[in-house]
Amino acid sequence: MANAKTLPTMAVAEEPVINYPSPLKEFWLGFSHNKGAVAGLAFICLIVICALFAPWLAPYSPIEQFRDHLLTPPSWAQGGSSAFLLGTDEVGRDILSRLIHGARLSLLIGLSSVVMSLVPGILMGLLAAFFPRWIGQGIMRLMDIMMALPSLLLAVAIMAILGPGLINAMIAIAVVSLPAYVRLTRASAMTELNKDYVTASRVAGAGLFRLMLITVLPNCMAPLIVHATMSFSSAILEIAALGFLGMGVQPPTPEWGTMLASARDYIESAWWVVTLPGLTILLSVLAINLMGDGLRDALDPKLKRAA
């Protein structure tokens, strides 16, 4: 460590003119170059604010039923009321309030399922890279099997066993997104393992865990972060799909997909009940994907052309 501390000062002493931007600033320069990514980030910030301050931002409770105002159209439409900005649903609940509170659930489920698949995914991927023979083969075959099932079908199958509910939906989505993390970590760790700095660290006597987590892992993070963003967006889509099929979060909890489950009955009479929750899902997922593109450009220039 002593060496590492003295080196930069020496470099600065020799070439005092060059001011490298801090890593964070360099990242931001790369990221903000992509206009779509910035727009995506802005929208995500909006959603996060909605989620954090939902009880204060939402005009009503998401489960309060206004029995006198069933299926009120949005305020700008004919017959709308300014009391319900985006209208009410079939039992008179304020749609805007439900959407704002729904942001909490979608973000919560997305975030926890990403963490729940990222951590075991990284560990299994590292194990598979460090022990390619038995453990590695075993892990990769298992992942192949999981990849053979269409992800929504696997999630549905898991929900069929566990039963519907919030926690179970998180688990199902985490399990479904596991294989991609394992494969990604293993692939990048295996490329890193052949490099000199890993050999040097090994020769210097670094233990297995130090090699895995401190030497190799940080250098595999860029594609993992990019993939985590993308799988965050597909987690939101999957939880909404499960909710739509009636297997996800159960009503009256305001989840965006669950809000659409009964919407089919109102196709002819109340367009706002059908349109608004789906539009919210689409915009959030789109925003996250745009942000993911920007992250990829900023973090991993090698991948830029592959897109």
Add this chain to the structure above:
Amino acid sequence: MFSFLLRRIGVLIPTFLGITLLTFTLIRLIPGDPIEVMVGERSLSPTLHAAAMKRLGLDQPIATQYMNYLGQLLHGNLGTSLKTQENVWVEFKTLFPATLELALAALAFATIVGLLAGIIAAIKRGSIFDHGVMTISLTGFSMPIFWWGLILIMLFSVLLGWTPVSGRLDLAFDVQPQTGFMLIDAWRAELADPSLNAGAFKDAVKHLILPAIVLGTIPLAVIARMTRSSMLEVLREDYVRTARAKGLSPARVIFVHTLRNALIPVLTVIGLQVGTLMGGAVLTETIFSWPGIGKWLIDAIGRRDYPVVQNGILLVASLVILTNFIVDILYGIANPRIRHAK
């Protein structure tokens, strides 16, 4: 080529065994007593309970149970549905053509539109068209397709009245299922009895259009993006410059020299869409009340029909594995570098 084939089959068999292990474990992971879960609210007398356990082989050691399950599978016995008492394989066989028809229509839509959009976007790189294609395809990629289905129904069926809301064919027509593909059956019925079934084919097409568009949306986005980037990659190659320099027409350079090489990765991506299509079929069939295996599985889960869930999933997974295997082989034929790689 032969050893390549053998290697692939060598991977195929353990994967298939793994899937059977998965579907086998599935039913045993259900918390609580499987028999009680299956009969639902009604309670069973202990003797009936024991008889049911014996009938399903649940009273034997777990390894024996698995071997029995494999044995049954090898005999082609996929169990019977608890609801209809019908053989699971027979049910699958009758419903599968509906899903296949829908998936093929979706794939055709996605491939034709996706390839064209991707090619034009790559040729006119940086143009408004290019930006438009990229924006639309990212939107398509982010689309909750169950909502997309509802929106299209609202627009084209309810508002404009162009297409029917659900099902495969209007009840007014008398079409006997022969191939299971409604387009072909309706066509034949129309030829056989023009007075009764006039317009049956057109009606079948109308029923198919919206579900196919909905199911094809995500593959379309993926194919368009992949075609564009693959074309851009190939357009940079030296041999394309050579072809241009020696004075070939732009159309020849694009279609003969570039497209053929750019298509190889696109073909793999198209093959990989089979999984997406099968997953998407679950949602699309639910929205459009399309009587295929996606809706069948969801209904089975809803009424806890575990033999159907278990072996239906096994069948779908086998289908995906098999398609990926075929794509792999085709890819090996198309690209010798893959065939000879370790």
